[in-house]
Each structure stands twice: as structure tokens, then as C-alpha cells.
Amino acid sequence: MSKLPTVAIIGRPNVGKSTLFNRLVGKKLALVDDRPGVTRDRREGDATLVGLDFRIIDTAGYEDEDAASLPxxxxxxxxxxxxxxxxxxxxxxxxxxxxxxDEEIARWLRGSNTPVVLVANKAEGKAGESGILESLSLGFGDPVQLSAEHGEGMGDLFDALLPYIEHEDLEEEEEEDPENPDAPLKLAIVGRPNAGKSTLINRMLGQERLITGPEAGITRDSIAIEWLWNDPERGERAVRLIDTAGMRKRANVQDKLEKLSVADALHAIDFAEVVVLLLDATRGLEAQDLRIADNALQEGRALVVALNKWDVAENASSLFNGVKAALEEGLSQVKGVPVLTVSAATGKGIDTLLKVAFETREAWSKRIGTGELNRWFEKAIEANPPPAPGGKRIKLRYLTQAKTRPPGFVLFGTRVDQLPTSYQRYLINGIRRDLGFGAVPVRLTLRAPKNPFDR
Structure with missing residues (x-):
């Protein structure tokens, strides 16, 4: 968990908050567009400014609207x-x-206990001089003049922030070791719009951290949240929850902003360890769900399927069996993906979901010794020898695990380029079934020894 001091960027829509956020974190994490109101949930990231490290929060544009409305x-x-x-x-x-x-926001900030630094963005050139003079009337002193887009004025911003966030006495944080079983579980929640992803994360956290509501497509950015799950068996365990935008069928995505949101969700899948595909139990499994699941597996992520809104599902038993059967058929490359039931509204099933997610990551990170692997391999080819296409024998010599996360194996032999896909699938399924890899994606690479007489 981050121990860094925290800085929040506040302002009305479209003043450049997300542009400054991206510049300070050094990545294009937040979506940026000319339209106002792009950012909705607050997004956090680790920022560095001239050697000063802090936690930065990008917020939605402040609007004076009814509390029950989306704004x-x-x-x-x-x-x-x-x-x-x-x-x-x-x-x-x-x-x-x-x-x-702006004046309404200033009145609200003056009533808060948080120190305020006034920032005048888009101050490059002379076009902003009158606005800078006007801002003195807000009562926060001289503004820091900068251009978030062009990176001008960052030194002045450093000087303004330094008195509030000096942290020489903070303990150094340990570097995260991804192979460490106690490292935070990177868990991405994905699915179609309105499946209940943000509601589920809010229920896990026990607070309204993410904006939810009946409107489809509320979430735009992929939001990462650090959290400690209280495992009933092992105590507190670190989790990095990643909420993503709902992904509709590609043909239905025409709006530029929605395309950016979907791309951001796919990017989040790339950096997750375990992906939870959240289904709406009142709508069942659709073709788009299978596309999302297939994408996660193609990227080598471990997959768990969760049926949400289980507390209001009708014909629960037949629905569950139907979803399992459809997944077995639609995701033939990976058999036995865990299917669980949860309720974001009541919290039922959440502990089981997290327990399975940790177990799935453990299988995804597993490494098998070469000796044990080849003892299994010899039995596998003895039980089902490789075919001999055209009467020429394919000789399989040995198998080794080259990588983990996802597990990847290299098969050495002669004429392996002629090894049928069905036989490769036989080996992969056996590895999963017999060596404890479960339903995680397994890669198999074929390699033949070099022939010294090729030339």
C-alpha cells in the first residue's frame, strides 16, 4: 500500500486536469478528450515531479447538480x-x-480543511494573462502558471507543492516482486456494460469508491484501487482491484470516447494477473461475453467467470448449468474455467471469488521441475504415441518449462513441425489436468535441433 502524500486535482470540466495527471504520472493513464466530463471516477497514480514523489488523484469535473444525478x-x-x-x-x-x-468551487474549497494551491493552466503565451489576473480574486494567492499539455511551469508547481508534501522521513517501500505469492493480486473485473462491475468493487471495499447507477457505460477509465482483503483463513492479503469500462460488441462502438474506454479496458487486461468476467445473471451468457473471455485467454491471463445478481436470478440451477456448458463449448482451448455465483448487492460469494482468484494465480505462476515434467511426459507419449505422417516417425525427445505467468513449455524433437494440432492439444490438456495447472492458459512451443547439413 502506498505511504506517499496525496495530491488531488480539482476543477470544473475541461480545464486540463487529466492532462496534468498524465504528465505527472509519466503515462497516458487517464482518458483525455476535447469534450467536457470525460473523467467520472477518481483515478489515482504514483507521480514524480523533479524528484518529489507523491500520490496524485485525478477527479471528475466539479458540477453544481442534484446529488442524485450522475454529475x-x-x-x-x-x-x-x-x-x-x-x-x-x-x-x-x-x-x-x-x-x-470556478467561484462556486473556490467557496467550497475555502470551507474544507485541505490546503489549496491555485493552478492556472493553458498559460503559455499571452492569451491567459487576463484570466491569471482575474484568479487573484479567488483568495488563494498568486496562481502557479503552467501548461499541462506542453510541460511548462513544472518547476513552479514543484515549489508550490514542496511545503505540503515533503516526506524525507517516510520508510522506503519495498519493490514489488511479481513472483512473490504475497505480492498484491492484480485482479481486473471485466464484462459488458451494466453487469455490476463497479457495484461489486464498492461492495468489496465497503464504501462508495466508484460511481454506480442505472445508466449504462458510467465507467470510462480503468480504475486501479489498492485494497486489503481479510482472508478468513490467512488474514489480510493485498489486492489491486481494477475496474474497467463495459465492453460492447465492436460493431456497436462508434463513439470515439467509448473506443478509448474499451481500449483502456483491454490495456488493463494486459497488466492483470487474474481476470474476472462478470456476467449479469438476469441476462445470461452472450456471444460478447465469450469474446471478452477469449481475449483475456489470448493475452495469457488466468480467467474466472462470476455470475452477478444471483440473488434475483430466475431458474438458477438451469441457468448455471447452461452457462457452464456454453463456456465449455465456446472456450474449447481452456476446459474447466471456474464459474462462481456472487451478488454485488448483498456481498454473498465475494470471499469465495477472491479465494478462487488467489488459487488461480498460484496455478498461473506454478513451475514444474524438468525431472518431474519428463517423467510425466514419458508416460503421456507411451499412453498415446505421436502419429507418423507419411510413414515417417515423429520423435519427441523431452519437455521443459521455459516460463511462468502464463506457463510456457518447450517441446524438443524431430519433425515436430508435422505434429498435429490435436496431439499438441492432448499434451496441453494433460499438463493442465495432471500437473496442477487447472484452467489457466498454457503455451506449447515446438523446437527441433538444428541440422548441421542444412546448407
Whole structure:
């Protein structure tokens, strides 16, 4: 868990908060678009500014709307971010100048206990001079003039933040070892829109950390949240929960912003260890769910399927069996993917889901010694010898595990380029079944010794 001081970026929509966030974390983590209101949930990242390390929070544009509306729920997330921050960066657009909403935000910030640093963005050139002068009336002193897009003014921002977030006495954090079984489990929750992904994560955390509601497609950015799960058997275990945007069928995704959200969700899958495909039990399994699952497996991620809204599902037994059968048929490359039932509304099944996720990561990270592997291999080819296409024998010599996460094996032999796919599948399924890899994706590479007379 991060021990770094926290900085929250606050401001009305479209002043450049996400652009500054991306610059400070050094990656394009937050989605950026010319349209206002792109950011909805608050997004966190580790930032570095001229050697100063801190935790940065990108927030939704602050809007004065009814608390029950989507903008109102977004505002509640922004208020929560300011409450937990050591300092707030209040950003205005110096080219536009002050607008009534800026003054409303300033009144709210003056009533909070969090120190405020005023930032005038888009201050390159002379177009922002009048807006910078206007901002003095907000009562936060001289603004830090910068250009988040072009990286100008970062030294002045460093000077402004330094008094609030100096942290020489903090203990150094240990580097994360991905092979360590006690390292945080990187768990991505994926699925179609409105499957209940954000609601499930909120239930896990025990707080309204992510915006939820009846509207489809609320989540846009992929949001990573550090959390400690209280395992009934082993105590606290670190988890990095990743909430993702709902992924619709590609043909239905026309809007540029939705395309960016889906791309961000796919990117999140790449960096996860275990992917939970969340299904809406009231809608069952659809072709799009299989596409999402197949994508996770193609990327080599371990997969778990969870049926959400189980507390309101009808014909539960036949639904569960139908989903399992459809997965067996649709994901023929990996048999036996775990299928669980959960309820984000009541919390039922969440501990089981996390227990299975940790066990699945353990199988995904497993390494088998060469001796044990080849004893199994000899029995496997004795029970089912490889074919002899055209009367020429394929000789399989030995098998070795080259990598983990996902497990990858290299098969050495002669004429292995003629080894049928069905026989390769026989070996892969045997490895999964007999050596404890379960339903994780397994890679098999074929390699023949070099022929010295090739030339």
C-alpha cells in the first residue's frame, strides 16, 4: 500500500486536469478528450515531479447538480478525494478566465480543511494573462502558471507543492516482486456494460469508491484501487482491484470516447494477473461475453467467470448449468474455467471469488521441475504415441518449462513441425489436468535441433 502524500486535482470540466495527471504520472493513464466530463471516477497514480514523489488523484469535473444525478454522484467522488488529500490543486483555464462555477468551487474549497494551491493552466503565451489576473480574486494567492499539455511551469508547481508534501522521513517501500505469492493480486473485473462491475468493487471495499447507477457505460477509465482483503483463513492479503469500462460488441462502438474506454479496458487486461468476467445473471451468457473471455485467454491471463445478481436470478440451477456448458463449448482451448455465483448487492460469494482468484494465480505462476515434467511426459507419449505422417516417425525427445505467468513449455524433437494440432492439444490438456495447472492458459512451443547439413 502506498505511504506517499496525496495530491488531488480539482476543477470544473475541461480545464486540463487529466492532462496534468498524465504528465505527472509519466503515462497516458487517464482518458483525455476535447469534450467536457470525460473523467467520472477518481483515478489515482504514483507521480514524480523533479524528484518529489507523491500520490496524485485525478477527479471528475466539479458540477453544481442534484446529488442524485450522475454529475452529482461524480461531485461526491471529488469531495471524497479532497477530504483524503494532503493538498488540492485547484485548476482554472487561464484562457477562458473565471466563470461562476470556478467561484462556486473556490467557496467550497475555502470551507474544507485541505490546503489549496491555485493552478492556472493553458498559460503559455499571452492569451491567459487576463484570466491569471482575474484568479487573484479567488483568495488563494498568486496562481502557479503552467501548461499541462506542453510541460511548462513544472518547476513552479514543484515549489508550490514542496511545503505540503515533503516526506524525507517516510520508510522506503519495498519493490514489488511479481513472483512473490504475497505480492498484491492484480485482479481486473471485466464484462459488458451494466453487469455490476463497479457495484461489486464498492461492495468489496465497503464504501462508495466508484460511481454506480442505472445508466449504462458510467465507467470510462480503468480504475486501479489498492485494497486489503481479510482472508478468513490467512488474514489480510493485498489486492489491486481494477475496474474497467463495459465492453460492447465492436460493431456497436462508434463513439470515439467509448473506443478509448474499451481500449483502456483491454490495456488493463494486459497488466492483470487474474481476470474476472462478470456476467449479469438476469441476462445470461452472450456471444460478447465469450469474446471478452477469449481475449483475456489470448493475452495469457488466468480467467474466472462470476455470475452477478444471483440473488434475483430466475431458474438458477438451469441457468448455471447452461452457462457452464456454453463456456465449455465456446472456450474449447481452456476446459474447466471456474464459474462462481456472487451478488454485488448483498456481498454473498465475494470471499469465495477472491479465494478462487488467489488459487488461480498460484496455478498461473506454478513451475514444474524438468525431472518431474519428463517423467510425466514419458508416460503421456507411451499412453498415446505421436502419429507418423507419411510413414515417417515423429520423435519427441523431452519437455521443459521455459516460463511462468502464463506457463510456457518447450517441446524438443524431430519433425515436430508435422505434429498435429490435436496431439499438441492432448499434451496441453494433460499438463493442465495432471500437473496442477487447472484452467489457466498454457503455451506449447515446438523446437527441433538444428541440422548441421542444412546448407
Amino acid at each position: 452529482g454522484r461524480m461531485r461526491a467522488q471529488t469531495e471524497a478525494a479532497v477530504a483524503q488529500a494532503d493538498v488540492a490543486l485547484f485548476m482554472i483555464d487561464s484562457r477562458v478566465g473565471l466563470v461562476p462555477l
